[in-house]
Amino acid sequence: MNVIEVKGLKKSYGPVHAVRGVDLSIPAGEIFALLGPNGAGKTTTVEILEGFRSRDAGQISILGFDPQTQGHAARQWRDRIGIVLQSAADAGDLTVIETVEHFRGYYSKPRNTDEVIAAVGLENKTGALIRNLSGGQRRRLDVALGIIGSPELLFLDEPTTGFDPEARRAFWTLIEQLRGDGTTILLTTHYLDEAEALADRVAVINNGLIVEVSTPAELGGRATSKALVSWRDGSQVKSEESDNPTSVVSRLTTQFGGDIPELSVTRPSLEDIYLKMIGGVDE
């Protein structure tokens, strides 16, 4: 059974059709990235899956529960999921360890407090008041609170916004560890390199519809798209698109009799493909 199963999800705000029929199937243990520009329906979709918003139409099963479940069943459901929201700046007067320890008490089978704090790299900040943490440290605390309940499914909303490159790498390592534990992760991000580094599959959402679901390597025909070979010939920079760049390079090697000046072979990045896709929908 898939951890997340969505069919025909629709949501409108008055005349605005934010989500116009989204289908998603995410199996256990997968890291799935949802990409899309602001206003594409990304946040609405995720907030409906998290149980924060109601929907107008469609079937949703998250770990076998409907996110609109109320009462005790809702508690049982929330016991098995973790949510890291875009921003939370509360509880500034508590320390890191007090906060993690308190949230730990909400769950039936929580992780160990010290292990979680160490996993997010805050072991030297356990006694620090939250309001004295840097933005990146706060974000890591957010993640700690999201995973303290050992969730089977983790929602990560723009987790590394405001991180420096080193902190982002450390964060990615943490996510890889969670993948190793079998946690299913639904990631929304603006960073294409993050999606490429972490996600097993990505979905691009635009104008309230899923444009494509694929692996990062294959999205938008990226794996089979032509490579661009460019080099300098005298005073001119020349380039050539090719399905087989090796043969182009080989031909040029013969032609130049050795070194090819300023040779480069590039394939479209995930970002190139993504921008083409979200631009292409409007056409």
Add this chain to the structure above:
Amino acid sequence: MNKIPSALNLGIRRGGLEIRQFARQRESVVFTLLFPVILLAIFGSVFKDTIAPGVTFSQYFVAGMIASGLVNTGFQSLAITIPMERDVGGLKRLRGTPMPASSYFIGKAILIAASMIIQIALLFGFGLLFFGVEMPTELSKWITFTWLVLLGSACSTALGIAFSIVPKSGRGASAVVSPIVIILQFFSGVFFVFTQLPTWMQQLAAIFPLKWLTQGMRSVFLPDSFGAQEVAKSWETGRTFLILLLWLVIGVFFSVRKFKWDRD
């Protein structure tokens, strides 16, 4: 598999956390807890005369201060701080955990009750030492006092949580809530002798719980002979209980049904 902790258990844990957070906000601790004492000092120094044979204004004012302390500490502070918690995303994060709403409410009730106990202790201490306030001697008055504090505190907490849905943002909350409380205090006989207020003011005040809390507290701190001078010529203890209970039910109903965890 282990069971999810009970709502009451989590509520008590939240109460402990709320108290710890409150205790670390030093300025607000001092101001909240000492505010009634400061008011008693000001009014006790200004109005030196007696309002009835053997009844000083300070004695009258202690009753009003405890009653309005219940409203300030519960209703006013929650109706202002909950929208602030909502603004910074703290409530939404809680909403995403298995902690039920009832635990959050219980935690707030514990915080307000603890804060009230300290305020009352301070008010009694300063009142006895510096303002010649006399404590009741009959057991029955202390029983009335206890249920008034408990019911008043619960009622004020529930109404504060319920009213927290009204301010659109934390920043604007104070501007919406504070005038309501101040007007209610003037209308309800906290600062002035209630029977000297215009009739329309008395009648308007009688709709809201503060008037009844204040009157109930007067029944504890003033001699029984004073009861005959009340508007209804008696303390109306039974009616006070029922009206506070009704407001408690209204507060709980709106808190449970309408509480807002998210900004939009």
